[in-house]
Amino acid sequence: MAVSVDEQSVKRLAYIRMVYEQGVAQAKQPMPMGASSLLSLHDAVEMFLVLASDALNIPGDQRTNFLDYWKKLKVVDLSHALGMRRLNDARNGLKHAGAMPSVETVAQALTDTFAFFDDNVPRVFGVALWSVDVSYVIPQQAVREWTQKASASFEDGKGGAALALLRLALQCILEDQQWPHGTVLARLSRRSMSRPGKLALLFQRAFGESRNHRVGDVARGVEELEKTVAGLREALQWTVLGGNLHHYARFQFLTPDAGFYWSRDESRMEEYLASEWVTQRNPTREEFEFCRQFVVTTALRQADVSAHVALPSWEEDRRSSRGPEA
Structure with missing residues (x-):
């Protein structure tokens, strides 16, 4: 019955x-x-x-x-x-x-x-x-949709594409963090992080004409420092979200790096999903479900943190009084 x-x-x-x-x-x-x-x-x-x-x-x-x-x-x-x-x-x-x-x-x-x-x-x-897809419990619509696509891809025998889509879903979570300006969370967010190597490149451009042969060594040291700081900021993000770094490390190891902008171009995305870098991955169900559960848990934690880091009531009132263009 x-x-x-x-x-x-x-x-x-x-x-x-x-x-x-x-x-x-x-x-x-x-x-x-x-x-x-x-x-x-x-x-x-x-x-x-x-x-x-x-x-x-x-x-x-x-x-x-x-x-x-x-x-x-x-x-x-x-x-x-x-x-x-x-x-x-x-x-x-x-x-x-x-x-x-x-x-x-x-x-x-x-x-x-x-x-x-x-x-x-x-x-x-x-x-x-x-x-039953566990992504139904994800509150963020874009993250939920990418996770559902990942589940469909896995069941269709496209395990590598499924992992790539889960990497994209996690990227959506991290990029969607809009903390109040001036808070420590805003300074730690992905949006405030420049790509590692940018400062080193500026350093080389400024001193590249110098005859000092140590300029290149210093630039490489600056680049390594940038990578270290970026890693620390990323680790602090996961601390804020209450996540486990060893789980994140496994997720990173299993899923292909989707790049920073590829999700915004549908044709590039399809090309990437069909690339050997993605299709060579053949995850077990346990590996896929671990990655999917990681995305679900992170999405729920991010929603919980966002609910507690809301704008003060007087700031909300001030913005409301400005009207829809504020």
């Missing part, structure tokens, strides 16, 4: 998948950090059970326990009750009794949760959870 999937349900399924993939990523961390995966996996399953109840118009209340849903949702005959009981016991042991799970317990939880979603999401909605 599968129900139709409306837009709101798709968004909730996308969020559920995002939480599930977060749990999968946490499980790969060394213990005891990997233990937190049990909390995310349990949350993802419970949110799906609530969504299924809503979609099937089955009332619930705060007294409904996790395992009660298998009785409440008899109309769809939910499976994998035993596996979810194991997950529930392990999660409760960790959260309420401080019982640290073993590596084997976490691995079993991953297997059980995957099997639960793989079997039960189609039972309720007639579609696989893995077909």
Whole structure:
């Protein structure tokens, strides 16, 4: 008895998948950090059970326990009750009794949760959870569209192009940061950063006619300094966004550098996506999903930071009084 999937349900399924993939990523961390995966996996399953109840118009209340849903949702005959009981016991042991799970317990939880979603999401909605694009949760429209194109490219067998499109989506996030003028965030933004090498080039132009043979050495030193400062500013950006630099390093390693302007020229973009530099990449699903999840997480963090770094109320009022041309 599968129900139709409306837009709101798709968004909730996308969020559920995002939480599930977060749990999968946490499980790969060394213990005891990997233990937190049990909390995310349990949350993802419970949110799906609530969504299924809503979609099937089955009332619930705060007294409904996790395992009660298998009785409440008899109309769809939910499976994998035993596996979810194991997950529930392990999660409760960790959260309420401080019982640290073993590596084997976490691995079993991953297997059980995957099997639960793989079997039960189609039972309720007639579609696989893995077909739901997590990009639905991205608030920035341009970033969401590029990420959706990346997902479509990957499913079409164009893994290299998918990675390049995700690099473009991340570039859109970083370029869209419009911090209030004069703040430290504005000085750290990509918009305020000149390309590395510009100062060195000016130095060479100014002193290139000099007979001093050390001018070239100094220019190269200036260029290296520019690169170092640019790297530090980029690292500080990720610190502001609350990101992990080692995750960003992996993302950079997996995805091809899209260049700074190529996204603004459609013909150049198509040419780039078909280039050997892009097509030679053949990512696994895990690698692609890691990069996509990185974009989604960064987009959400950027939206959260932007909401907290808004213009002061009096500045908003002043701009409003100027009218639309202000």
